[in-house]
Amino acid sequence: MQKYSDYELEQKSVRYRIALLKYIKRANAGHTGGDLSCTDILNVLYNEVLNVSPGNFSDPNRDRYIQSKGHSVEALYVVLADKGFFPERDLETMCRYKSPYVGHPTRKVRGIEFNTGALGHGLSISTGIALAGKKDQLPYRVFTLLGDGELAEGSNWEAAMLAAHYKLDNLVAILDHNTLQITGRNSEVCNPYPIEEKWKAFGWNVVHTDGHNFAELRKVLNETPTVPGKPNFVIAHTVKGKGVSFMEDIKKWHHRVPADEEFEQAINELKVQLNENY
């Protein structure tokens, strides 16, 4: 069931982007480009798809979200704060001495299921959770978010083979496909293409979506499983640095913290899109 209009989600994303930039600037650390590329995906997941809330976080029937690309944690933190898992002002301590809000997800932060950050872990973990759901005949679904550079990690392909073997159609892996990694274009670092054919060959149902189109994301993520017995691979076409003109599709913004003037310009660009009525 649709909870928010596309416009309401768009407004949420603007606020998330402003917040995550603010906390990255304050912490003087963060993975700016990847945060901005997956913000809309996380927005749709937590506001339209996952049956996860602070009230049901220990319910065995809750959906699970495992962020395999753990470095985009700032986007996850602001979305979790918006969902009421913790007060957003807690993020003022991000990356500070003794803060639980470190630069990759940890279970010390309410709302986080697994400590991730080393790449190539989320899909195996999610496969285990999805397998338990099948064994216990529980209705939950398991979502994991992978980076496209992360596809070079061999453990992903071990999990891909197993998830198809066990017909885990309750598993949804979303690829944040912004085509950039820290060194440059995926195709120049270690060519991951053809991505669709690889996952199909491993026995997965593969769909494409615009990773910044709320209607498409809502439809695709809510519709799974679309093919009984097949795990789902959603290639979300995104733009690294999305929402800030001078950051979009530029590799240096992988983990660059904006300088003062850059920060001001970025916030101003985003604030122009804000409608105070939402």
Place this chain on the structure above:
Amino acid sequence: MKITDKLIKGKANLEIYSETLIELGLSDKDVLAVTSDSRGSGKLVPFAEKLPEQIVEIGIAEQNLVGVAAGLASTGKKVFATSPGCFLATRSLEQIKNDVAYSNYPVTLVGISSGVSYGALGSTHHSIHDVAVLRAIHNLTIVVPADNFEAREAVKAAAAFDKPVYLKFGKKNMPHLHSGDEVFEIGKAFTIVDGSDVAFIACGETVAPAFEAAQKLHENGISVRVVSMHTLKPLDTDAILKAARECKAIVTVEEHSISGGLGEACASTILEAGLFLPFKRVGIPDEETVAGSQVEIFEHYGITGEGLCNTALKLLNLS
């Protein structure tokens, strides 16, 4: 035990693992054996036959084995991720560190055919590094049972424990070192026999040869203590320091590299307490391990009743 007791051969600790897991699995459907094409070497075929819904085959993919195990454990399953120690401890090291220990899900990692159990298969199949690397990982308990009693109790304790555990089992039939009335507790060593001239602090399949050495030394009028340090982490520092205060010399014995294992753990405990006494680590030295069966490798490196007897005599300046 009494120092004069004759050792009576039991089963392989791996067999005890399998039997105990069947008992646990029959009474709790959440007990799962997770394997990497390793049910045969893990003696888990009977488990698979009796409890087919409770074995999860991963295929030959140890990283995935541990990641999937962590996912299963996060839903409340009691997972025994079972794979040869040589592959489990290092092929899956990052998954052990992050998905299990750092994320704090109570997976029991079971390193089978460990140490030099695979003998002449060569160093690819030896796990004489597992304790060293895993000791450095926070929130991971390490248990290396010496005999069938310790093996059974360790499996039961791991199943009931709410933290991650690494269990290490060999393939060889082990003699009984306990009457069966003792109380097994993770982190609490057993004194198999008490004595005050020299202490053998050993673990796993080296406790039995340490006991045999103690018998030989006893025949020569030397009073020997044998400690089964089944838990390598957390270490029973009280038992180590007691031995250091009450005995004249200490020999540590392990089926492991002498780098980073039981011996170094004991040495640092003793030194940090300000104690000093004759001390010798016996294990696999830092060299390419000699080719041969487990028995031959043990003989080569002096991990036998006779070899350990000679080491103790030398340390006591009696040879």
